[in-house]
Amino acid sequence: MNLRSIPLSAWIGIAGIAIAILCAIFAPVIAPYGERDVVGEIWLPAGGDFLLGTDNLGRDLLSRLIYGARTTIFVALAATVLSFSLGMILSFAAAVMGGFVDQLFSRFNDLMMAIPTLIFALVVLAVLPQHLWILILVMAVLDSTRVFRIGRAVALDVAVMEFVEAARLRGEGSLWIIFREILPNTLSPLLAEFGLRFAFSILFLSTLSFLGLGIQPPAADWGGMVKDNKDGIIFGISAALVPGAAIATLAICVNLVVDWLMKRTSSLKGGRGDA
Amino acid sequence: MTGPVLTDGTAGEPPRSADLSGVPAKPNPTGEIGGTFWRRFVFRRPLAALVLQRLGLSVGLLFAVSLMIFGGIEALPGDFATTYLGQSATPQAVENIRKDLGLDRPWSERYLDWLGGAVKGDFGTSWASKNSVSEQIGNRLGNSLFLAFFAALISVPLAVGLGMLAVQFRNRLPDKIINVISLAAISLPEFFIGYLLIMFFAVKWGVATFPATVYDSMSFTERLSAIALPVATLVLVVLAHMMRMTRAAILNVMSSAYVETAELKGLSTFRIIARHAAPNAVAPVINVIALNLAYLVVGVVVVEVVFVYPGMGQYMVDAVTVRDMPVVQACGLIFAAFYIFLNMAADILAILANPRLRHPR
Numbered sequence: 001m002n003l004r005s006i007p008l009s010a011w012i013g014i015a016g017i018a019i020a021i022l023c024a025i026f027a028p029v030i031a032p033y034g035e036r037d038v039v040g041e042i043w044l045p046a047g048g049d050f051l052l053g054t055d056n057l058g059r060d061l062l063s064r065l066i067y068g069a070r071t072t073i074f075v076a077l078a079a080t081v082l083s084f085s086l087g088m089i090l091s092f093a094a095a096v097m098g099g100f101v102d103q104l105f106s107r108f109n110d111l112m113m114a115i116p117t118l119i120f121a122l123v124v125l126a127v128l129p130q131h132l133w134i135l136i137l138v139m140a141v142l143d144s145t146r147v148f149r150i151g152r153a154v155a156l157d158v159a160v161m162e163f164v165e166a167a168r169l170r171g172e173g174s175l176w177i178i179f180r181e182i183l184p185n186t187l188s189p190l191l192a193e194f195g196l197r198f199a200f201s202i203l204f205l206s207t208l209s210f211l212g213l214g215i216q217p218p219a220a221d222w223g224g225m226v227k228d229n230k231d232g233i234i235f236g237i238s239a240a241l242v243p244g245a246a247i248a249t250l251a252i253c254v255n256l257v258v259d260w261l262m263k264r265t266s267s268l269k270g271g272r273g274d275a
Numbered sequence: 276m277t278g279p280v281l282t283d284g285t286a287g288e289p290p291r292s293a294d295l296s297g298v299p300a301k302p303n304p305t306g307e308i309g310g311t312f313w314r315r316f317v318f319r320r321p322l323a324a325l326v327l328q329r330l331g332l333s334v335g336l337l338f339a340v341s342l343m344i345f346g347g348i349e350a351l352p353g354d355f356a357t358t359y360l361g362q363s364a365t366p367q368a369v370e371n372i373r374k375d376l377g378l379d380r381p382w383s384e385r386y387l388d389w390l391g392g393a394v395k396g397d398f399g400t401s402w403a404s405k406n407s408v409s410e411q412i413g414n415r416l417g418n419s420l421f422l423a424f425f426a427a428l429i430s431v432p433l434a435v436g437l438g439m440l441a442v443q444f445r446n447r448l449p450d451k452i453i454n455v456i457s458l459a460a461i462s463l464p465e466f467f468i469g470y471l472l473i474m475f476f477a478v479k480w481g482v483a484t485f486p487a488t489v490y491d492s493m494s495f496t497e498r499l500s501a502i503a504l505p506v507a508t509l510v511l512v513v514l515a516h517m518m519r520m521t522r523a524a525i526l527n528v529m530s531s532a533y534v535e536t537a538e539l540k541g542l543s544t545f546r547i548i549a550r551h552a553a554p555n556a557v558a559p560v561i562n563v564i565a566l567n568l569a570y571l572v573v574g575v576v577v578v579e580v581v582f583v584y585p586g587m588g589q590y591m592v593d594a595v596t597v598r599d600m601p602v603v604q605a606c607g608l609i610f611a612a613f614y615i616f617l618n619m620a621a622d623i624l625a626i627l628a629n630p631r632l633r634h635p636r
Contacts, residue, residue, distance in 0.1 A: 244467035
């Protein structure tokens with residue numbers, strides 16, 4: 001693979017993600033004002049001292065957007081990594097062990113998937129106390145059901161190949177087979193899936209925050225910023241649209257990269273690359 | 276559970292032996308329906324048996340979901356009463372509220388009570404407002420379905436049409452445009468689309484109303500104009516998904532060997548599509564539609580909050596913020612029920628439309 005073969009759309013996606021991550025890492029350096037500082041009148045229009053205007057409490061919108069990148073990306077990424085590890089380990093275990101374990105995991109997974117994710121999250125978050133790690137955990141567990149399904153299908157494909165059989169006959173344990181035989185051979189489609197789950201996590205977290213059940217104020221996060229500023233819409237103030245656009249842009253960028261990864265995997269396999 | 280348990284000698288047989296007569300390998304979810312009666316039924320009416328089986332599976336699933344919504348929550352750490360009152364509550368106050376809400380009884384007892392009530396359509400009383408939950412839901416469910424119905428009415432033909440258009444002009448400009456737009460639409464959060472529409476149509480140009488409040492005394496046309504923007508949002512949200520899936524489903528059929536053969540025979544495009552492709556594409560497309568309708572039911576939640584529309588979704592979100600558990604559980608169960616039965620409908624319609632699925636293996 002060389003850099004030339006990466007299409008323009010994927011470059012745009014990579015650039016977008018890079019900018020967001022840079023904002024997240026260097027937020028205190030880049031942001032002109034503090035995350036929670038009230039610096040002016042409420043809902044000032046864009047321009048002048050405040051590049052994007054101010055929010056419902058008179059905080060600088062651009063600064064909050066930059067700090068918000070931090071929270072949003074961190075939580076979404078943490079949830080995705082966790083859900084992926086969980087889903088992968090369980091699905092590979094199901095595929096390798098087969099029989100009863102497979103049945104147990106798969107049926108339980110079917111049950112979890114029978115409840116729509118958002119509804120499930122609403123029910124669970126109604127009971128649990130509001131902590132950041134609980135939010136991450138809930139998002140991860142709910143999302144891992146999707147990973148489990150994909151992971152199991154992919155692993156089952158690989159688990160019946162000769163080299164896995166050879167490893168089994170050599171007397172390798174399940175853990176070896178999972179990590180040394182199956183994982184390296186399923187990495188490519190799983191990478192695309194990881195991107196897809198990450199994009200979904202961003203949207204899901206934003207939705208939860210928008211509904212007031214995600215990240216709690218005063219910490220800045222994009223979904224919560226939409227919620228804070230939504231009352232301004234009726235007066236024609238577009239402050240709520242800015243963080244919304246940020247969420248959409250980041251999700252589009254991730255999807256562009258995923259699109260390219262998927263095309264790449266299907267062409268590696270000799271597939272037609274469509275459908 | 277009371278399945279038709281007929282025992283005439285072969286009662287102890289494992290359900291798997293029914294495989295011979297063409298039943299799928301999965302044991303029947305309702306369990307007890309084994310024995311020769313069921314086997315004979317399967318043999319004579321394979322289709323009806325399959326449909327019945329799916330129905331049974333869905334009811335079983337719904338039962339399991341109810342257990343999960345109630346029991347699973349019970350198992351989670353954190354006490355209703357403590358979270359309800361906040362951290363600073365005195366032990367005495369916590370004890371009182373527990374008694375008040377009946378939380379001092381064992382959970383299995385409460386679950387059976389709740390389930391018994393839920394089957395009869397009684398979901399208890401709300402903790403926050405002390406009103407009957409069923410009454411509240413009755414009004415709001417209608418509103419939500421009203422919204423979802425019109426969104427489906429617009430989005431389904433549009434999505435199928437555009438999906439077909441994308442296949443027709445495959446890899447050419449219209450397809451690429453549709454592809455890029457749908458990729459973008461998938462990435463947009465529902466609330467962003469909603470506020471964007473409000474900003475332009477309601478605030479800037481003043482052609483639509485916001486908030487989308489409906490009340491009983493409204494006439495039908497007034498209601499329609501009130502829900503114009505929420506419906507548009509929902510349509511945009513599901514349209515992209517549905518279109519992409521329709522495109523993939525039709526493309527799958529169009530790239531199969533028999534369509535190629537038909538092409539090579541020199542048949543006209545219309546004939547190929549009408550006689551060869553369409554009958555085989557109907558099943559996956561129906562499946563796509565049903566799956567997206569299930570998605571629509573859930574998508575309603577966010578859209579209702581955005582547009583301040585008095586439906587189930589908003590009711591549930593409000594209840595979650597004040598931790599009003601009876602309402603949350605009731606709404607959760609109803610949403611899950613819609614979701615499960617639409618998925619089941621997708622399954623059954625796929626079986627009806629595709630004879631190959633009637634005889635697995």
